[in-house]
Amino acid sequence: MTLExxxxxxFNLTDENWLKHSNPWSVWTRYSVLPIIIFAFWSRLWIGWWCVIPGLISLLWMFFNPIFFKKPKSTKNWASKTVMGERVYLNRDQVSIPKIHNSPIYKILNTISSTGMLLSIWATVNYSIWGAILGVALAYLGKSWYLDRMVWLFEDMKNNNKAYKSWDY
Structure with missing residues (x-):
């Protein structure tokens, strides 16, 4: 079983919930999670331990976002294809992917994104605005590039698999 x-x-991503997550609103609003978490815990300066409430709300949003939206009317857009590509990638132990997509770039991009998240956490603890900005930028640069690679993977795979093709509507 793959880590993905x-x-x-x-995240309870069943077949139905994968389709909900492929709604562009789901994809784009997930970009709000990290800045909201940072702001929530940064607010401990102003509201003390009450900062836990917006922090928990933002974490709940991260968890429920993939299943919050309705199935999209169409998946013929970049955001939807990122989700479909992620689904193809997590299924690589059952359906082989082309060699060009078996490169270490996915791990490199996830490392960049994770480094940005860690820097953001450090910056939040230490009240470093520049650390937070750099951390969010790195996290989103790595994640966005990774997602773009997922679109490429989906485009390469959708015509080779009946199930994948059915996701493209």
């Missing part, structure tokens, strides 16, 4: 499949189980 384990993560998908945590």
């Amino acid at each position: 499949r384990k993560v998908a189980k945590v």
